[in-house]
Amino acid sequence: MERKILRFRRSTIFFIFVSMSFIIITVLYIQSRISISRHHILEKDLVEIVENLSLTDMVLSTDARYTRHPTQADLFSAFQDYPGSIEHFPTGSVIPPPDFSYTGMVMRIE
Amino acid sequence: MAFEKHRNILDYTLQTLLRRKFKNAGIILVFTFVIFIVGSIVFLSYSLKREARLLFKNSPDIIVQKMRAGRHELIPVTLGNDIMGIAGVSNAGPRYWGYYYDSGAKANYTILGISTFGLENNRMLTGRLPSAHERGVAAIGRGIADVRIIKKDIGSTLYLQDADGKWMDFNIVGIFESDSEILTDDLIVMSEDDFKYLVKMPSGTATDLAVNVYNETEIPTIAGKIKERFPDSRPILRDEIIRTYDAVFSWRSGLIVTLFIGALTAFIILAWDKATGLSAEEKQEIGILKAVGWETSDILEMKFWEGVVVSLTSFLCGIIIAYVHIFFMGAFLFAPALKGWSVIYPDFRLTPFIDFYQIAILLSVTVIPYIASTIIPSWKAAITDPDIVMRG
Amino acid sequence: MEGSDNRSGYSYEGIKAVNSEQWTVNSKTIIKTENTTKIFNKGKPDEVIAVNGLSIEISKGDFVVFKGPSGSGKTTLLSLIGCMSRPTSGRVIVGNRDVSRLPERFMTEVRRGTFGFIFQQFHLIKGITVCDNVMLPLYPTDVKPLRLRKMAEEILNSLNMKERKDFYVRKLSGGEQQRTAIARALINNPEIILADEPTAHLDTHLSDEFLAIMRKLNKQGKTIVIATHDPLVYEKDYVTLCIEMRDGRVRKMN
Numbered sequence: 030m031e032r033k034i035l036r037f038r039r040s041t042i043f044f045i046f047v048s049m050s051f052i053i054i055t056v057l058y059i060q061s062r063i064s065i066s067r068h069h070i071l072e073k074d075l076v077e078i079v080e081n082l083s084l085t086d087m088v089l090s091t092d093a094r095y096t097r098h099p100t101q102a103d104l105f106s107a108f109q110d111y112p113g114s115i116e117h118f119p120t121g122s123v124i125p126p127p128d129f130s131y132t133g134m135v136m137r138i139e
Numbered sequence: 140m141a142f143e144k145h146r147n148i149l150d151y152t153l154q155t156l157l158r159r160k161f162k163n164a165g166i167i168l169v170f171t172f173v174i175f176i177v178g179s180i181v182f183l184s185y186s187l188k189r190e191a192r193l194l195f196k197n198s199p200d201i202i203v204q205k206m207r208a209g210r211h212e213l214i215p216v217t218l219g220n221d222i223m224g225i226a227g228v229s230n231a232g233p234r235y236w237g238y239y240y241d242s243g244a245k246a247n248y249t250i251l252g253i254s255t256f257g258l259e260n261n262r263m264l265t266g267r268l269p270s271a272h273e274r275g276v277a278a279i280g281r282g283i284a285d286v287r288i289i290k291k292d293i294g295s296t297l298y299l300q301d302a303d304g305k306w307m308d309f310n311i312v313g314i315f316e317s318d319s320e321i322l323t324d325d326l327i328v329m330s331e332d333d334f335k336y337l338v339k340m341p342s343g344t345a346t347d348l349a350v351n352v353y354n355e356t357e358i359p360t361i362a363g364k365i366k367e368r369f370p371d372s373r374p375i376l377r378d379e380i381i382r383t384y385d386a387v388f389s390w391r392s393g394l395i396v397t398l399f400i401g402a403l404t405a406f407i408i409l410a411w412d413k414a415t416g417l418s419a420e421e422k423q424e425i426g427i428l429k430a431v432g433w434e435t436s437d438i439l440e441m442k443f444w445e446g447v448v449v450s451l452t453s454f455l456c457g458i459i460i461a462y463v464h465i466f467f468m469g470a471f472l473f474a475p476a477l478k479g480w481s482v483i484y485p486d487f488r489l490t491p492f493i494d495f496y497q498i499a500i501l502l503s504v505t506v507i508p509y510i511a512s513t514i515i516p517s518w519k520a521a522i523t524d525p526d527i528v529m530r531g
Numbered sequence: 532m533e534g535s536d537n538r539s540g541y542s543y544e545g546i547k548a549v550n551s552e553q554w555t556v557n558s559k560t561i562i563k564t565e566n567t568t569k570i571f572n573k574g575k576p577d578e579v580i581a582v583n584g585l586s587i588e589i590s591k592g593d594f595v596v597f598k599g600p601s602g603s604g605k606t607t608l609l610s611l612i613g614c615m616s617r618p619t620s621g622r623v624i625v626g627n628r629d630v631s632r633l634p635e636r637f638m639t640e641v642r643r644g645t646f647g648f649i650f651q652q653f654h655l656i657k658g659i660t661v662c663d664n665v666m667l668p669l670y671p672t673d674v675k676p677l678r679l680r681k682m683a684e685e686i687l688n689s690l691n692m693k694e695r696k697d698f699y700v701r702k703l704s705g706g707e708q709q710r711t712a713i714a715r716a717l718i719n720n721p722e723i724i725l726a727d728e729p730t731a732h733l734d735t736h737l738s739d740e741f742l743a744i745m746r747k748l749n750k751q752g753k754t755i756v757i758a759t760h761d762p763l764v765y766e767k768d769y770v771t772l773c774i775e776m777r778d779g780r781v782r783k784m785n
Contacts, residue, residue, distance in 0.1 A: 038146070038150055038676060039149075039150050039153035039154060039157075040146045040149040040150045040153065042153075043149065043153060043448060046452070047451065047455070050455035050456070050459065051455075053459055054455070054458070054459065057459065057462050057463075058493070060491070061462075061466070061491035061492075061493055064466070064490055064491050065490055065491065065492065068490040071262070071263070071318055071319075072193055072194075074261045074262050074263045074319070075193075075194055075263065075318075075319055075322060076193075076194060076196065076197050077257070077258060077261055078258065078261065078263060078264075078315070078319060078322055078323065079194055079195060079197055079198050079322060080197040080198070081253075081255060081257040081258050081268075082251060082253060082326075082328065083198065083199050083234050083349045084195075084198060084322055085195070085198050085199070085202060085375075085380050086380070087187070087190070087191065087194075087321050087322065087384070088249075088280075088282070088320065088321055088322065088323070088324040088325050088326075089187075089321075091246065091247045091248075091249075091325050092247070093247075094238065097238070097247065097249060097325070098249075099383050100375060100379060100380040100383045101202070101204070101211075101347075101375065141673060143673040143674070143675060144671055144672055144673050147670045147671065147672070147673075147674075147676060147679075148670060148671055150670075150676065151667075151670050154659060154663065158658035158659065159658075423654075424656060426654075427654045427655075427656060427667075428667070429615075429639075430615060430648055430650070430654065431648065431667050431668040431715060432639060432642055432643030432668040432669075432671075432719065433639070433668075433670070433671050434635070434636060434639040434671065435635055435639075436636075437670075437671035440671075522635075524610075524615055524616035524617070525610075525615045525616075526607070526610030526613075526615035526616040
C-alpha cells in the first residue's frame, strides 16, 4: 500500500525522461556553439594555410588519388592508381569526383 | 481538469508497453539504431560540407590541368602567361604537388613544392615553411611526424627516395599542428627546387596551374574561355571543389543503403508488421476497452501515445548517441570504413555544425510515419462496435 | 439534452419514428425495446437475423434472465441493450432515452454511466494486476489515479478480493477472475448490470457464489440482466423476469 502511493506515476517517469533528454540536447547544443566559436578563431589560420599552399582538398582518406584529392581526380578511371588496384570502397563510392560539366553553365558558390 | 484524463491514458499506454517488454524494447532498439545511423550521417556530412565551405573559400578560383589522351599530365608553365592574357584573370601560377608512397610505412603522402613565403605567426604551424629556393628542408603534417619521425619534432630528419632511388635528407623546420590536421595531416611541404629534383620534373612544367580571377561571377566564363583556347586543358572550378564536398551527402544514400541495409530492412519490416494489422490479442484488448466504456477517441489517443512514446524515446536517444558518436568519439563506427587502408588518417575531430533543418526532416520522416502506422491500423478496430468481444 | 440531433423524426423500414422524449415510459421501466431487429452481414449470403422484431420491457430493480440455446440471440440482445451495438431497425430505450441512433460518443457515455458488463470469457487484460483491471473503465476520465485506486480497492474488499488486488490476472483462479470482472463492472457504480453466460466457466459452487453476489447487488437496487442457458441461474426463485428466446424471437416470457 505504502509502496504504491510513494511510487511515481509512469507518465511522470516518461515526462522526466523526455525533459532529461531535452536538457542533454540543450547541453550538446551549447557545446556545439562553443566549439564552433572556437573553430572560428582558428578558421583564420586554416584559411591562410589553404590560400598559401593553394590546397584544394581535405585529408579524409589517403588511400588513393581520388580519395585524397577527389576534386582533382579523373572522372573515368576507377582503377587509376595501378591496374590491379581494387576500387577503394567505401571511400571511393562515398566521395565522388567533381562534375566537370561547367561549360555553358552558370554556377555560384553558396 | 481535462489534463488528468490524458495523463491517465498515457499511464495506461505505458503500462501496456511495459507489458510487452521485449517486443517494444526490440522496436525501440532497432528504431534508435536507425535514428543513430541516419543522424550520424547527417551530422558528419553536414559538418564536412560546412567545413569545406569555410576552409576553401580562398582556395584557387580555377585549377587548370593538362590532359593528354584523357590522362592528367604535367602542364607547361608558359601556359600561365597565356592564361594571364585572358581578360579578368588576376593571377595564374604553377602548383607543384604530387604523391609519395612510403613503402616502409605503407603510407601515401602528399608532397608539395612551394615558392611562396608566408604563414608567419600562424598558430597552426610550429616552426616555419621552407623558403622558395632553400634546399634540404621541409615542413610536415603531424600525421607524418607520427608515422615517420621518431623524435616527432623540429630538427629531425626525414628521408625520401628520389626518382633515381637515391635518398634525400630533409631537415624538419616546421610541423603543422593537429588543429589543422583536416588540411595538413599528410603534407610534406618543401621548396619548389627540392620538389622538382625529388620527382625529376622536366623544367618548364608544373603539376597544374592555379588561376585567380578578379570578379567571382566571371569564374565560369573564364573557365569556358580557357577550355576553348586550350582544348587539352581541364579547368576545375572552386565551386566544383565545394560541390564535391557537398556530394559527400551521398553518404546518406551510399552508406546507409549499402552498409546498413540490414537495419533498415528490419525497421521497415517492423513498421510493415505494425501497419498491416493488429494482432488478435490487440484487437481483443481494444474491444474490451470499448466494452468497458472507452470511446473511440480514447483508444486512438492511447495508440497515439504508444507511437509517441516509442518513436520519441528512440529519436531522442538515437540523436544524442549520434552526436556523441560523431563529435566526441570521432565517428569511430564509420572511421574504419572511411579509412580504407590508408595509414595517415586524421582523427576526425569535426566542428559540430548542426543542420536543424535536416534533423527536423529526420524527425518528420521517422516519428510521424511511425505514429501514423500505430494509429491507422487500430482505427478500424476502434470504430467497430464493442459487441465484437461478446460474440468472440 | 445531448443527442438533440436525433430529435427530428426519421423513418426506417416503413415505421415513422418520433423523437424519444415523446415516449411516455412507465417510470419504473428502465429498458425497453420496440420491435428491435439486428441483422449481421445484411444483404450478404451469410446474412444472420440474430434478433427479430423483439419488444421487451425491463423495470428498475428487476432480476432478468434471457434464456435460450446458443444462437438464440440472447447475447446480441444484451449488447443492444448495453449500447454496445445498434439495432438494424426498431429502437432501444434506456432510461428515457432512445439510444438506438445516438452518435458513438453519447452511446459510450450512456454505456459508461449506466451499465456494468460481465462477459462470458471475463475479458480481463492479462498482463496487468487485478486492481488495474478494475480501474480500467474509469481511466479515460478525470478521476485522479490515487482516488481511482481507492475506489477499486474498496470494491475489491467488498468482494473478498483484498488479498489478490496486486496479483496478475493470469495467476487467479476462475472464481477470482469472475469476481475481478464483477468488480470492474461495479467501478462506475452502474444502475444495470449485464452478464453474458457468466456461469459457463464456473462449477456449481462458484456459480452459486456468483449468483449470491448478484442477488446482493439486486437487493441494493441494481437491475440485473443475465443471458444464460444454465438452469442453475434461471431456476432461481428471485428471478423476476425470465425471457426465453429462440431464433431471435421471444418464445415465452414469465
